[in-house]
Amino acid sequence: MRTQASGGAEAHLAGLTFELPQKTATSCDGTVLLGIRPEDIGVFKVESAEPGAQTARVIDMEPLGNRTTLILDINGFQMTASVETEDDLHSLSAVAVEMEPSRFHLFSCAGQRLG
Secondary structure, three states, rough: OEOOOOOOOEEOOOEEEEEEEEHHOOOOOOOOOOEEOHHHEEEEEHOOOOOOOOEEEEEEEEEEOOOEEEEEEEEEEEEEEEEEEOHHHHHOOOOEEEEHHHEEEEOOOOOOOEE
16 A cells, blocks of 8 residues: 555555545555455446456356356456356456445454554
């Protein structure tokens, strides 16, 4: 995590940069652990994504009733996403992903929740 001149902070994950709220920047100093729940990772078909959207390779998927768990590779970093099951999901080898920084969970290196 890097503090910005504006008082906010940046988090770097899988080659992506996310702006974090100012409250987060004042809560921690330096390295933090960043987590996001699998259901909070937005997954879209590449062709329906916004221009410049981050793409991920689908490594594996496991249907679990009305949800499907996807194992994704984003710039060499593996993440797990959970999405509603769709009929044509199994034909996808790549998807576009979206992560909203407000859904991140930050922890100190000692495991204490921040912010």
